[in-house]
Amino acid sequence: MKRPPADPFETVDVERLRAGHGVKWGSLRSDTIGAWVADMDFGVPPAVREGLLRVTEREDFGYPYWPGEDPVVEAFEERMAARHGWRPEPGLARVFTDLLQILQVMVEYATEPGDGVAIHVPAYPPFLASIARAGRRIVPLPMTRGETGWGFAAAGLTGRLREQGCRMLVVVNPQNPTGRVFTPAELASLAEAAEELDLVVLADEIHADLVYAPHRHVPFASLGTVAARTVTATSATKAFNIAGLRCAVAHVGHGRMRDALDRAPLDLFGTPSVLSRVATVAAWRRSDAWLAALTRTLERNRDLVEKWAADLPWEARYHSPQGTYLGWLDFTGSPAGAAAPAEHLERLARVKLSDGAEFARHTAVDTAAFARLNFATSTSNLLEILDRVTTALA
Numbered sequence: 001m002k003r004p005p006a007d008p009f010e011t012v013d014v015e016r017l018r019a020g021h022g023v024k025w026g027s028l029r030s031d032t033i034g035a036w037v038a039d040m041d042f043g044v045p046p047a048v049r050e051g052l053l054r055v056t057e058r059e060d061f062g063y064p065y066w067p068g069e070d071p072v073v074e075a076f077e078e079r080m081a082a083r084h085g086w087r088p089e090p091g092l093a094r095v096f097t098d099l100l101q102i103l104q105v106m107v108e109y110a111t112e113p114g115d116g117v118a119i120h121v122p123a124y125p126p127f128l129a130s131i132a133r134a135g136r137r138i139v140p141l142p143m144t145r146g147e148t149g150w151g152f153a154a155a156g157l158t159g160r161l162r163e164q165g166c167r168m169l170v171v172v173n174p175q176n177p178t179g180r181v182f183t184p185a186e187l188a189s190l191a192e193a194a195e196e197l198d199l200v201v202l203a204d205e206i207h208a209d210l211v212y213a214p215h216r217h218v219p220f221a222s223l224g225t226v227a228a229r230t231v232t233a234t235s236a237t238k239a240f241n242i243a244g245l246r247c248a249v250a251h252v253g254h255g256r257m258r259d260a261l262d263r264a265p266l267d268l269f270g271t272p273s274v275l276s277r278v279a280t281v282a283a284w285r286r287s288d289a290w291l292a293a294l295t296r297t298l299e300r301n302r303d304l305v306e307k308w309a310a311d312l313p314w315e316a317r318y319h320s321p322q323g324t325y326l327g328w329l330d331f332t333g334s335p336a337g338a339a340a341p342a343e344h345l346e347r348l349a350r351v352k353l354s355d356g357a358e359f360a361r362h363t364a365v366d367t368a369a370f371a372r373l374n375f376a377t378s379t380s381n382l383l384e385i386l387d388r389v390t391t392a393l394a
């Protein structure tokens with residue numbers, strides 16, 4: 001009898017991961033489990049693998065050429081409409097290598113040194129570093145914990161951003177690291193402030209395909225007139241596990257930004273490779289069954305982490321993410337102490353989490369007692385991670 005194919009999410013080949021070029025495992029001691037950087041321990045969808053192999057077999061590594069519209073742009077436009085109910089305006093999307101580059105380009109073209117750039121904090125650390133390095137002021141919109149989970153103060157938002165001289169707003173939704181999927185009302189409060197203050201908005205929606213029911217991703221540019229001041233940035237890299245390939249899309253709804261980009265020298269930004277484009281198109285067009293199975297595994301893991309956190313001997317006040325495969329853990333009351341729990345756990349538990357302090361660097365927000373857990377791994381590996389952490393802190 002033919003056996004059904006093995007569940008690609010049930011086992012993780014740690015030897016394959018350690019032998020590869022990925023920083024998540026490659027940079028660690030051989031006794032340490034990687035649960036930090038936002039790559040998944042799984043493989044890629046079959047269509048992505050086949051597409052990459054076909055290019056390789058053809059030895060098709062010359063400079064890219066497409067006879068018509070860039071297929072990545074077409075796949076992006078189709079996907080946004082089909083999956084997220086947002087119809088991007090044709091002709092406004094362009095490809096970049098990555099989202100960090102899109103942020104950097106926007107900071108450069110939409111703001112001046114000394115201007116304020118608002119962003120929810122804790123935030124993806126390279127964004128904070130990049131804004132600070134460009135000499136702009138980070139204006140934190142602190143994520144705070146209420147009874148029902150993480151949120152931010154929408155009341156008085158416009159006044160606060162005006163006082164702090166904001167020119168640009170970064171809306172990362174789903175939010176990294178809290179995993180919040182913002183509601184239409186929350187997004188509307190941000191849109192209102194942006195309109196009132198004439199802000200340029202970067203809507204980073206890189207985790208949009210990783211949202212758990214009943215939560216639903218609402219593209220910022222689908223909210224109405226705010227689309228004309230929004231650059232939506234996304235890629236297939238998080239949901240389909242191809243971050244190392246480097247391909248992203250920016251839908252530039254903002255006219256002045258578009259003009260600035262059109263005037264910029266063509267060769268300033270570089271171009272994504274053929275491999276990354278082929279993989280992105282295969283992911284967005286032919287990998288939804290894989291994504292559905294992945295989401296079921298991630299959801300199970302998410303629930304496991306929630307149960308584990310509820311049983312911890314200190315009050316972790318943990319809120320499960322509504323999207324992403326990232327858990328934002330508070331070690332304040334734990335024996336790991338209120339500072340650098342990730343470092344402590346790497347030493348004592350041989351588990352590498354992401355250091356919480358990094359997610360608020362260059363701001364006055366204090367996240368030193370936090371660490372971020374990446375639970376995109378097999379259930380057995382996750383159980384080992386959680387067990388090691390509990391044992392180290394017993």
Ligand SMILES: Cc1ncc(COP(=O)(O)O)c(C=O)c1O
Binds near residue numbers: 098124206
């Ligand atoms: C919210 C967010 N934005 C951007 C990125 C990075 O994207 P890229 O590798 O395309 O720069 C990440 C990576 O984890 C992320 O979580």
